[in-house]
Amino acid sequence: MADNILLQVRNLKMHFPIEEGILLRKKVGAIRAIDGIDLDIEKGETLGLVGESGCGKSTTARCIAQLHKPTGGEVLFQGKDLCKATGSELLSARMGIQMIFQDPYASLNPRMTAGNIIAEPMVIYRERKMLDISKKEITSRVEDLMEKVGLSKHFKNRYPHEFSGGQRQRIGVARALSLNPKLILADEPVSALDVSIQSQILNLLDDLQKEFDLTFLFIAHDLAVIQHISTRVAVMYLGRIVEISTAEELYKKPLHPYTEALMSAVPIPDPDIERNRKRIILTGDVPSPDKERFGCYFYDRCPKRMEKCKSSIPQLKVMEGKHQVACFLH
Amino acid sequence: MSEVILKVNDLKTYFNTDDGIVKAVDGVSFELEKGEMLGIVGESGSGKSVTNLSLMKLIPSPPGKIMSGTAMLDGVDIFKMNDNEIRKLRGNRIGMIFQDPMTSLNPFLRISTQMIETIMLHQDKDKSAARARAVEMLEMVGIPNPSKRINDYPHQFSGGMRQRVMIAMALSCDPEILIADEPTSALDVTIQAQIIEVMQELCRKLNTAVIMITHDLGVVAGICDKVCVMYAGRIVEKGSNDEIFKDPKHPYTQGLIKSVPRLDRPSKGRLYSIEGQPPNVIDLPECCPFHPRCEKAMDKCRNTYPPLKVFGKGREVSCWLYEGEK
């Protein structure tokens, strides 16, 4: 594995079984939430992951963190395949990978104080003797972290409901930082926030990345947010990656017909631009991922589909620079 | 001359809660002209939904109460109408679409039953004529194979399709006004683009005026003719689409526009951000509610709510910065 690569995902698959029957559960099919993903995340970069609802973004993050055991493929983190790691090996690898979630309301335990929420990962690893830290040090680290994310340490003993949405998200960020992770998987961390609060959190993540040398996988469905925060962006459709490039390149020169439609659909807050824009309106909805596909996953909705696309699956191909696309047009 | 069909004046809607009186809407006035699209933007809790629920008299009471104001629809005050008149108004002259179509569609009834019922309630049509109208509307909003799909239940439709059904239902009685409260916020961008196109096309064709509530400035820029910006229960700035986006006057509007990252403009580094948080609308003192977050706040702003400054027809700002200007 090249030195500058922190995480490597190879042919990752997560098929959730569809079962039927009450006493004897029988597997009758599978939801192919992710169906063969390859990704490299470089040290210090922010890799954005975009795509429509249900395309498998959260599942990808959860599989990387091993919150779901993937049904196939590899997740190589610092040279180790997390899918094969077990018990304490996995736990220690997991110290380096933390998650931030979308819903600051649902993701924090309502019965714990902010201070305890932030301290919890350290406490757990301390109890397992995997982290050498005293109780006093934990307390002072919690206070440091709170200051770092822009919360007064005097709020330590307050409960989540006493904070606003943006503040709750800051608690989530502080907690994710507590174990000094290398990689942060941020699953829609600003989607539930108002515009003015959203920009505060995006700036915070940017500052922390520089200060702590963090690498991010950043999931969002808002392409403008993704473009702002990301070094590179991966576009996902129906459990597959269809295109990867820098955000600018994807907007200026999208290669995949899906990326093209997606980019054209994003409203831009400027009446002049909006008046002169041509939208590519896709017909139909994202199909359900419950059947095996033998052709391009975008075939049903693709305005540029060809005969070939029906019967074989395009693989990611490296184009100019770091641009990668999975489409037979290229 | 364009014709004003709805004129809202000094609307105040308060809620009585354990913590005190929530002044959710506190003196809102605006006009809606025939066939135009008016955007209402603002942060969560700024009073966008309550404003429009008030117009349909759908505020739960208690705890809510419309304290004052008039809403003149063709010279008749909606707030003075009795229950029967209001019921006739809803769905007939004013249609509504909400963010979550599942809350307004009955999951146990076929789409056909729900649409036919709505149409027969408001229009003098027999069952088969109502059904024909329903199918026609579904076709207009782009539901494939409508004469068959109309017999489906809501759960058999995707989110985008359900929202199309809502639009079809809301427009089936040719309302003069359509109130759309975050109609696309729960949808993906590609589906959002479909829905907005359908809405825009239909409303233009039927000459329906639309009040479009959204927090997405991009959506507003794309389709609205006029925009009202709300903050803490009041409209702080009003203007045409171009005026609001090219020459925002209120520091809040300016900040809001600057803080949205834009796809067409690569912005690396720090985003502009409005510091602090939106205020609680309980016990707001008599000041500009934006002053704690405002970079241009002056002493005056801390003591008195700024008066409305009118710059021209439909161009208004509530901010002390413009006090002396003509």
Ligand SMILES: Nc1ncnc2c1ncn2[C@@H]1O[C@H](COP(=O)(O)OP(=O)(O)OP(=O)(O)O)[C@@H](O)[C@H]1O
């Ligand atoms: N635990 C599970 N069991 C079965 N199916 C699942 C499970 N988790 C996710 N799925 C399915 O896998 C697919 C991908 O879901 P996922 O949550 O990863 O999508 P997403 O891209 O994060 O969408 P969103 O933008 O709505 O969050 C969906 O079809 C979903 O219904």
Ligand SMILES: Nc1ncnc2c1ncn2[C@@H]1O[C@H](COP(=O)(O)OP(=O)(O)OP(=O)(O)O)[C@@H](O)[C@H]1O
């Ligand atoms: N039934 C209610 N009881 C008490 N307070 C209420 C009630 N309904 C609304 N409010 C309050 O009125 C204020 C305005 O709410 P409203 O729903 O109009 O906001 P909004 O601008 O539509 O926000 P959002 O973007 O989140 O939909 C909020 O402070 C809200 O808490």
Ligand SMILES: [Mg+2]
């Ligand atoms: Mg998700």
Ligand SMILES: [Mg+2]
């Ligand atoms: Mg609302």
